[in-house]
Amino acid sequence: MRNKGFVIALTVIVSLLCIYYLSFTLVSRGVQNDAKLYATDANGNVNFAKRQAYEDSVWREPVYNLMGLTYTYQQVKETELNLGLDLQGGMHVTLEVSPVDIIKGLSGNSKDANFLAAIDDAKKESRTSNRSFTNLFYDAYKKRVPNGKLSDIFANSANKDRISYGSSDNDVLKILNEEVEQAVDRSFNILRTRIDRFGTSQPNIQRLAGTGRIQVEIPGADNPERVRKLLQSAAKLEFWRVAEFQDFAPSLNAINSVLVAEKKVEAQTTEATDQETKPEEQKEDGNDLAAQLESDQTDTTNLENLAAQQSELFTLIKAPGGLIYDLNDTTRINQLFRKSEVKALLPANMKFLWSVKPIQKLNDGTELMELYAVARERGGKAALEGDVVTDARQDFDERGRPDVNMQMNASGSKRWRKITGENIGRRIAIVLDDYVYTAPVVNGEIPGGNSSISGNFTIEEAKDLANILKAGTLPAPTTIVEEAIIGPTLGKEAQLQGITSIVAGLVMVVVFMIAYYSKGGLVANLALIFNIFFILGILAQLNAALTLAGIAGIVLTIGMAIDANVLIFERIKEEMAGGLNIQEAVKKGYNKAFSSIFDSNVTTLLMGALLYTLGQGPVKGFAVTLMIGIVCSFFSAVFISRLFIDRMSKRAKEAKISLETPLSKRLFKNLHFDFLSKRKLAYTLSTIFITIGMVILVMQGGLNLGVDFTGGRTYVVQFPDKVVASDLKTELGRDFEDAGTEVKTFGADNVLKVTTSYLIDDDSDEANAQVQKALIDGVQKFTGLSFVDNSKPVTAKNFTIESSSKVGATIADDIKTSSTEAFIGGLIVIFLYIFIRFRKMSFSLGAIIALFHDSLAVISAFAIARLLGFAYEVDQVFIAAMLTIIGYSINDTVVVFDRIREMLGLATSKSDTKTVFNNAINSTMGRTLMTSLTTLLVVLILFIFGGEVLRGFSFALLVGIMVGTYSSIFIATPIVADLSKKMKKEVKA
DSSP states (O other): OTTHHHHHHHHHHHHHHHHHHHHHHHHHHHHHHHHHHHHBOTTSOBOHHHHHHHHHHTTTSEEEEETTEEEEHHHHHHHSOEEOHHHHOEEEEEEEEOHHHHHHHHTTSOOOHHHHHHHHHHHHHHTTOOSOHHHHHHHHHHHHOTTOOTHHHHOSGGGTTTOOTTOOHHHHHHHHHHHHHHHHHHHHHHHHHHHHTSOSSOOEEEEOTTSSEEEEEEETOOOHHHHHHHHHSOOOEEEEEEOOHHHHHHHHHHHHHHHHHHHHHHHHHTTTSOGGGOHHHHHHHTOOTGGGGTTOOOSGGGHHHHTTOTTSSSOOEEETTEEEEEGGGHHHHHHHHHSHHHHTTSOTTEEEEEESSOSEEOTTSOEEEEEEEEEOOGGGOOSEEGGGEEEEEEEEOTTSOEEEEEEEOHHHHHHHHHHHHHTTTSBEEEEETTEEEEOOBOOSOOOSSEEEEESSOOHHHHHHHHHHHGGGTSOOOEEEEEEEEEOOSSOHHHHHHHHHHHHHHHHHHHHHHHHHHTHHHHHHHHHHHHHHHHHHHHHHHTTOEEOHHHHHHHHHHHHHHHHHHHHHHHHHHHHHHTTOOHHHHHHHHHHHHHHHHHHHHHHHHHHHHHHHHHOOTHHHHHHHHHHHHHHHHHHIIIIIHHHHHHHHHHHOGGGOOOOOOTTTSSTTOSOOOOOGGGHHHHHHHHHHHHHHHHHHHHHTTSOOBOHHHHOEEEEEEEOSSOOOHHHHHHHHHHHTTTOOEEEEEOSSTTEEEEEEOTTTTOOSHHHHHHHHHHHHHHHHHHHOOEEOOTTSOOOTTEEEEEEEEEEOOSSOHHHHHHHHHHHHHHHHHHHHHHHHHHOOHHHHHHHHHHHHHHHHHHHHHHHHHHHTTOOOOBSHHHHHHHHHHHHHHHHHHHHHHHHHHHHHHHOOTTOOHHHHHHHHHHHHHHHHHHHHHHHHHHHHHHHHHSOSTTHHHHHHHHHHHHHHHHHIIIIIHHHHHHHHHHHHHHHHO
8 A cells, every 4th residue: 555654644643633623522511511500490490591691701711721721611612513503402593684774875865756666666576586676676766767867866965976966877776786785794794793702602694695684593592682682783883082091090000909909808718718719720820810910010100010921810011092911811801890899990981992803813822802991971972973974985095005984974074073183193993882993093183074094904804894884874774584593403312312323323333344344344343433533523623513414414424434345345355256365455456446436425525515505504514514524434444444454464364364254255146136137127116106105295285394494383382390392392293283393492491482384374363273272282281281371370280382473484495495406406416427437428317317216216205104104394304314315326326337337348249238237236236235234224223213303314314225225226227228228229320
């Protein structure tokens, strides 16, 4: 094996990195368990607000010491392996920036009747159209005023520098589109800054392409009111005068004296406590505020000298108008300023504000934050409010450096001139939501409303600042159009069932591989362990989230990893049977298997890349895990296993190594089954099965769609004690006549949110009453509790419905569309790749037809199972399962195709197509059945013991793997043979 040293070094490096990153996950789980314990009452109920408060309190605190390096809880959370919303719960919110308000604002809130009517027409049209709102508005306006000009509406004082009465409609339309786009960007930047400070979660925020919508996901968020306030509170832009250092140094001097006294009391109190909690130890770790004040630096003049004491916690560094602190200390400093005795020492006309982001990063990785002391004006207000800003644009100064041009209205211009004239040589802080974005020095009085803000900006930073300054320019409210407070799709019990089932399945695979391949099975199992370890470690390194769809990707890659080793071992056995010694057989076996392994992995990798590009939600989560898994399985199976096999072959006595056991010695030997002669029977059976399934599906009114796709009614139900959501879901499924149902925690684990699509198409009051009665009956049967009206308190013997409403689907139309595009695009990519690799259209067509066959067969199986009383929902998890099936099926098919290509190259002119194809299938039969069997073992155990929530997912995989194996032999390969014959006849004709 070439480059053995490189493979060993790479394996060691990647392993160490995985251990390093996964260690943060263990630490994070420990802190979360502590927080949960802290927030759990005597009855076992968890107060989520209290748990959040605990985690917030340690957000900036060191919680992990790794070989002398300390990490705060924030740093740990940023590095851990995250769980997606479907595994740990959280909050999903979609916000929309209204283009209507932006256009009205640009018009100066025109009262023109035709203008307002056109706005209304465009609003109605936008409900069913994918075109931009501005274009819809323009068309509506021209219909009402064919000869009218947009400049008649938008040429006003607010737009005087951009729109005149002579501006063309195209020029005005361009400005309208730019303003709408900038408003969305502005809202996006503000929201991103806010949620980045949310605290204990790793939030995800993204713009939905082609819309004015912004999607926010905050895993682990349990406090909906906090999130709503965070996302919907109005952006508050202000201009504050920055106080000089000497203005507040005496106050800090007095505060320091108070802290010294506190420190002495603390030291006396903690002398008798456990050594681990002593302030002296905290001082060594840099965590105690008062420790740095022991030197009694009480003179104002000595504050500058304090900057040299880098070992102390709160390093006070005199800066122009501010103080510089370690980022990790900001939480404790905030707590300090909230103390009543400290507030009493501060001037009434002063407040302290943090910079919005670190201003510098030291060589040791320490990030520094600036704390600004700003002066309150009369009434405690800022010097100037942001509503006076009419426009702001990124520009360049006379030296070509990025800056920002800001314009104000008449009132603001007058006040701005006075403020700048009184503060020459001092700084003015530009503040949004109480965070300082920049604090430029005033070089001179600024007459008029035009100002140029310069600084050490990049172009992107200047654009962001311009957007911030425009936050109050136009009335562009951000409204929540979709909200989901998501409890885990899998409850803790169901999560444990799923994990236990997968582990049990893997154990069975490990045992089976050893029983079948002897020492070779040990090597395959080692490669499999490395593979799973690498997948989880790399997910943590990329700060990706592990979702239920991601678990589907891991299941698929487990099967593919075993498949690669089986291919290699079967090839080695063939070469040894041909008379080669073990070392030559290993060399040739790996070389000959490489092509099949490479092709099957590349086709699946290409599909994963396309799904990631076009997909959203669970499709994206699946794609990330799949791509990582493919790379890891290829490396572990081809390179890591080679290291062990080479070593074993060199040490083997008499140049022999066992890849067989008594169980496998005679299995799949000398097969000569005529598969192609059975192709018509296979075609017929497949057609009958799919036809029956489709007919049943039509009779059932379509697939049993889950709440993800249909929407439904939602109820918030309160219990006296904790109730397991997944168990209640199973019970309610019967009362709701197997309609799509979700049961999730809501704020606390004794409050559940029940959502069902039962009678969703019936909006009558009678239907509402019927659904609620079914819910009450189901809960009473499950819990034995009695229902009481929500006006009465909940006791140990009853439950109540706190609220109810009818909700829409939680999956947006654009996600459905993108998922469809991803499926179609994936099929196209697979078709093209197989055509390029195999040089024949028949191979591409055979693969694609087989994939369609597999998809239809799985859907048919769902319909037939529902007829037999096993109703499985088609939801986001089903999407993940279908993607898994497609990936597995194409992998299986490509392996057979690769052997056909090899045998066609070796075939004599006398060999007919039927013989070659049959020989190819027979020669790969051992590999095909072994791979399918090992993967089925994992999925079968998941199906039996994985819990009710995973039942539909594992059922789809179970059917899909069997159907995929069948189709690669009896559908894909025979179709290639039939098309090849047809093409030959056409060529002869």
